[in-house]
Amino acid sequence: MTQPLPPQYNPSSIESELYQWWTERRLFSPDSHAPGSGEPYVIMMPPPNVTAVLHMGHGLNNTVQDVLIRFERMRGRRALWVPGTDHAGIATQNVVERLLAEEGLTRFDLGRDAFVDRVWEHVRETGPAILEQLKAIGCSADWSRTYFTLDEGLSRAVREVFVRLYEQGLIYRGHYIINWCPRCLTALSNEEVEKDEVAGHLWHLRYPLADGSGHLTVATTRPETMLGDTAVAVHPADERYRHLIGRDIRLPLVERLIPIVADEAVDPSFGSGAVKVTPAHDPADFEIGRRHSLPGIDIMTPEARISLAAPERFQGLDRYEARRRVVAEFDTAGLLERTEEHRHAVGHCYRCGTVVEPRLSDQWFVRMEPLARPALAAYREGTLRFVPERRGDDYEAWLEGIRDWCISRQLWWGHRIPVWYCEAAGCGQVSVSRTDLDTCPGCGGPVRQDEDVLDTWFSSWLVPFSSLGWPDRTRDLATFYPGHTLVSAPEILFFWVARMIMSGLHFMGQVPYRDIYLHGTVRDTQHRKMSKSLGNGIDPLEVVERYGADALRYSLISGMSVGTDVILDPNDLEASFASGRNFANKLWNAGRFILSNLNGPTRPLAGSHPHVVRREELTLADRWIIARCDATVTEATEAYQRLRLNEAAGAIYHFIWSDLADWYIEQVKPRLYGDLPGGDVARAVLARTFDVSLRLLHPTMPFITEALWRRLPGRSDTASISVAPWPAPDTRAHDDQALEEFGLVQELVSAIRAVRAEYGVQPGQPVRAVVSGDNRVTVGALEQERSTILRLAKLSAFSFGESRERAGGHAVLSEGTAVFVPLGDAIDVGRECGRLGTEVDRLVRLVESQEKKLGNEQFVSRAPSDVVERERQKLVTWKEQCEVLVKKRELLGCV
RNA sequence: GGGCGAAUAGCUCAGCUGGUUCAGAGCGCCUGCCUUACACGCAGGAUGUCGGGGGUUCGAAUCCCUCUUCGCCCACCA
Numbered sequence: 001m002t003q004p005l006p007p008q009y010n011p012s013s014i015e016s017e018l019y020q021w022w023t024e025r026r027l028f029s030p031d032s033h034a035p036g037s038g039e040p041y042v043i044m045m046p047p048p049n050v051t052a053v054l055h056m057g058h059g060l061n062n063t064v065q066d067v068l069i070r071f072e073r074m075r076g077r078r079a080l081w082v083p084g085t086d087h088a089g090i091a092t093q094n095v096v097e098r099l100l101a102e103e104g105l106t107r108f109d110l111g112r113d114a115f116v117d118r119v120w121e122h123v124r125e126t127g128p129a130i131l132e133q134l135k136a137i138g139c140s141a142d143w144s145r146t147y148f149t150l151d152e153g154l155s156r157a158v159r160e161v162f163v164r165l166y167e168q169g170l171i172y173r174g175h176y177i178i179n180w181c182p183r184c185l186t187a188l189s190n191e192e193v194e195k196d197e198v199a200g201h202l203w204h205l206r207y208p209l210a211d212g213s214g215h216l217t218v219a220t221t222r223p224e225t226m227l228g229d230t231a232v233a234v235h236p237a238d239e240r241y242r243h244l245i246g247r248d249i250r251l252p253l254v255e256r257l258i259p260i261v262a263d264e265a266v267d268p269s270f271g272s273g274a275v276k277v278t279p280a281h282d283p284a285d286f287e288i289g290r291r292h293s294l295p296g297i298d299i300m301t302p303e304a305r306i307s308l309a310a311p312e313r314f315q316g317l318d319r320y321e322a323r324r325r326v327v328a329e330f331d332t333a334g335l336l337e338r339t340e341e342h343r344h345a346v347g348h349c350y351r352c353g354t355v356v357e358p359r360l361s362d363q364w365f366v367r368m369e370p371l372a373r374p375a376l377a378a379y380r381e382g383t384l385r386f387v388p389e390r391r392g393d394d395y396e397a398w399l400e401g402i403r404d405w406c407i408s409r410q411l412w413w414g415h416r417i418p419v420w421y422c423e424a425a426g427c428g429q430v431s432v433s434r435t436d437l438d439t440c441p442g443c444g445g446p447v448r449q450d451e452d453v454l455d456t457w458f459s460s461w462l463v464p465f466s467s468l469g470w471p472d473r474t475r476d477l478a479t480f481y482p483g484h485t486l487v488s489a490p491e492i493l494f495f496w497v498a499r500m501i502m503s504g505l506h507f508m509g510q511v512p513y514r515d516i517y518l519h520g521t522v523r524d525t526q527h528r529k530m531s532k533s534l535g536n537g538i539d540p541l542e543v544v545e546r547y548g549a550d551a552l553r554y555s556l557i558s559g560m561s562v563g564t565d566v567i568l569d570p571n572d573l574e575a576s577f578a579s580g581r582n583f584a585n586k587l588w589n590a591g592r593f594i595l596s597n598l599n600g601p602t603r604p605l606a607g608s609h610p611h612v613v614r615r616e617e618l619t620l621a622d623r624w625i626i627a628r629c630d631a632t633v634t635e636a637t638e639a640y641q642r643l644r645l646n647e648a649a650g651a652i653y654h655f656i657w658s659d660l661a662d663w664y665i666e667q668v669k670p671r672l673y674g675d676l677p678g679g680d681v682a683r684a685v686l687a688r689t690f691d692v693s694l695r696l697l698h699p700t701m702p703f704i705t706e707a708l709w710r711r712l713p714g715r716s717d718t719a720s721i722s723v724a725p726w727p728a729p730d731t732r733a734h735d736d737q738a739l740e741e742f743g744l745v746q747e748l749v750s751a752i753r754a755v756r757a758e759y760g761v762q763p764g765q766p767v768r769a770v771v772s773g774d775n776r777v778t779v780g781a782l783e784q785e786r787s788t789i790l791r792l793a794k795l796s797a798f799s800f801g802e803s804r805e806r807a808g809g810h811a812v813l814s815e816g817t818a819v820f821v822p823l824g825d826a827i828d829v830g831r832e833c834g835r836l837g838t839e840v841d842r843l844v845r846l847v848e849s850q851e852k853k854l855g856n857e858q859f860v861s862r863a864p865s866d867v868v869e870r871e872r873q874k875l876v877t878w879k880e881q882c883e884v885l886v887k888k889r890e891l892l893g894c895v
Numbered sequence: 896g897g898g899c900g901a902a903u904a905g906c907u908c909a910g911c912u913g914g915u916u917c918a919g920a921g922c923g924c925c926u927g928c929c930u931u932a933c934a935c936g937c938a939g940g941a942u943g944u945c946g947g948g949g950g951u952u953c954g955a956a957u958c959c960c961u962c963u964u965c966g967c968c969c970a971c972c973a
Contacts, residue, residue: 270972284971394968582935589933757939858953
């Protein structure tokens with residue numbers, strides 16, 4: 001403990017050891033500290049995919065959560081951060097399928113059971129490595145409560161929810177057009193389809209009338225689907241086509257007769273006003289087909305190749321191949337009227353990027369409107385708070401237009417749908433069951449379980465209660481539901497965040513959290529989202545290794561603000577993370593200095609101790625730093641509470657670096673070094689303000705603050721800053737007078753330094769300074785810190801009054817007094833005249849505009865009197881400053 | 896096509912309900928300094944028609960309208 005600290009902070013030698021110490025002491029569990037006391041505070045971690053590797057997005061997301069959970073933990077709440085991983089149906093299945101592909105195998109070679117075993121094996125082998133990586137960045141989640149969405153417990157919750165929703169009529173099976181990924185070979189929900197604008201074409205095709213009396217032109221972006229056309233639709237009121245309604249078209253290439261029908265859904269102003277209708281491959285056409293009892297012809301295989309339902313020469317062709325072929329044949333037949341360039345939105349699979357094919361199939365759906373209604377009401381009643389607020393608009397709009405949720409997936413990895421179909425002839429019973437069935441509950445005959453699994457989000461939308469033991473009524477559930485803050489990337493607002501609110505309201509009767517913090521995206525300097533495929537990512541662990549977890553965290557937090565993205569440079573880690581590293585090192589060295597000076601007896605600053613520091617023992621500088629420290633406590637606390645993490649970090653940074661290190665430590669040195677009186681007071685103030693600094697900073701930079709805090713005198717070996725009480729604002733520390741008076745000292749020192757720099761006075765060479773003016777407050781303040789001023793401005797002498805000397809540098813302080821630094825021959829009089837002239841000009845302009853303002857009858861009569869008074873004061877000060885400088889110029893003999 | 900948001904120093908952004916943070920911070924840049932906590936540092940310095948135009952007001956970076964440019968979300972004009 002008394003070992004000297006190295007002059008450079010070395011995070012890697014400290015972090016893992018500290019993390020281990022924290023977990024050994026179970027500091028991250030709400031069960032182990034202050035049980036029963038303090039209101040719970042709960043955050044549900046967005047569960048990363050079980051196969052995921054930590055990227056910057058995780059880094060940002062989890063750092064934000066950790067800052068909040070550590071803040072509330074120190075504030076005395078029973079803070080619980082629940083971690084977990086998601087089985088991530090499609091993503092994980094794809095990973096293992098790729099591994100199999102390396103062996104030249106497909107999942108079909110293994111068969112369902114063996115494949116699922118293989119996935120489990122992979123998941124167990126690689127383990128949720130990402131959770132270990134989260135520890136490396138300091139995340140203080142309660143690892144004893146870690147869940148996996150395919151755990152027995154969560155699976156039970158999934159089944160319970162499925163059965164209940166089914167019994168409530170909110171889950172149904174239906175034959176509809178869904179989004180189909182021909183690569184993943186599964187249905188997708190609407191949310192899992194990413195719409196991207198692409199440059200495509202609009203082909204205008206001629207469809208001849210069956211009787212040979214002419215043709216109708218239809219326009220399409222997907223000509224290959226014409227192979228499945230079963231009608232052409234026109235608007236019933238469209239005069240151009242009215243006479244054709246009910247007549248037949250001879251569908252080219254297929255030579256099928258299809259009717260011309262009238263339907264309101266057709267927009268007569270688009271294209272030719274006639275639409276080809278493909279009920280099996282387009283949602284709008286599906287509806288039209290329904291209304292007119294049209295057959296749907298599925299002309300595609302699951303892989304999006306042309307099926308046996310199309311003419312033989314097209315069979316087996318890839319959809320794009322078929323597209324070219326169809327267009328070519330229309331062209332050859334003289335039926336291609338024209339081809340237009342056409343930009344339109346095309347859906348892509350969010351997992352593999354393949355263009356999604358609308359496809360008619362049997363799937364399971366959740367009826368969402370009844371679930372959405374309460375979720376919408378909760379928002380409108382103000383039960384939910386979005387940060388940034390405008391995200392609430394997205395939430396509201398999504399719920400208002402909500403569509404049913406397709407929850408079945410044609411995958412093998414996931415929660416199997418708990419539905420059994422009776423295979424006994426003539427029974428046909430469909431059983432939805434909490435437990436596995438072997439026989440039909442109706443007839444006792446053999447049953448077959450539904451082949452499909454559930455959407456991975458069907459388990460994660462339950463975690464706010466399923467991870468706490470639901471459907472059992474556990475103690476955890478009673479204590480920690482509902483939670484408080486949900487921190488997420490905006491991308492999963494609809495996938496996860498909004499659905500959790502719906503399930504929470506439906507099954508628990510309360511929203512799972514009130515605050516929803518949607519942070520920005522991590523991007524590179526060209527504002528592109530960091531991604532594996534672009535190769536513009538930054539590995540957080542590399543940053544931890546090179547700069548430390550605290551530096552990573554600080555750089556992320558300080559670089560973000562509510563509603564904006566975080567920009568990092570993947571090609572220059574130094575540019576992105578040096579600020580955090582430098583700050584850590586600065587703090588380390590301030591700590592080194594302070595700790596090495598805290599030997600010997602210490603005295604408390606407050607309390608009933610017999611040797612408590614009395615107020616009158618404090619110097620102006622002491623009072624100033626105590627007041628600044630207190631203001632920082634208030635500022636940082638409020639900022640953390642308002643989720644303005646960068647503001648909190650900024651306030652603490654400024655206090656530690658500028659106030660404490662640059663000014664107070666410099667001021668206090670002689671009192672510590674020499675045997676000057678007041679050394680013990682200085683030590684008490686240093687110890688106190690440094691302690692507070694560390695605690696304020698701990699949520700953002702947990703490792704270094706712990707390392708330093710433990711070394712403060714009087715700490716027991718078991719005390720951890722992570723559960724130390726959060727600093728409270730102290731009204732006794734308020735001291736506006738000290739803030740103002742020490743502010744003058746700072747201003748004077750800076751002014752003299754500026755003069756020195758301006759005239760290139762050698763750093764070692766002392767100069768004198770004369771402060772004019774007879775303001776007693778000013779004189780009193782500066783007199784109190786005379787030795788500080790002498791030392792920090794490197795003065796040989798410092799006096800009040802008027803100097804007769806001509807040559808020197810001049811400056812005015814904000815309250816109107818002037819400082820003169822005689823420099824004799826060292827200065828160039830002409831240069832100083834110029835400098836003063838510029839300053840005078842600036843003041844003259846200010847004075848003029850101010851006089852104009854105050855001369856304005858309207859302003860004086862309409863503006864509030866205190867504003868007018870303030871403006872008058874400004875004018876007076878500027879005039880004084882101006883006069884002082886003009887006098888100086890005269891003295892110098894400036895022209 | 897509908898909805899929402901943003902535009903302030905070279906870069907990333909503060910600037911909340913008009914007037915004491917009013918033109919700011921950090922980084923970068925320029926000039927001196929290896930001053931016994933720290934060169935990952937210290938001290939000093941330069942930099943802006945607050946996107947364009949109009950309006951409201953005694954007063955606008957801040958409120959309103961409009962244009963321009965960039966984002967985000969949603970959407971079955973085939």
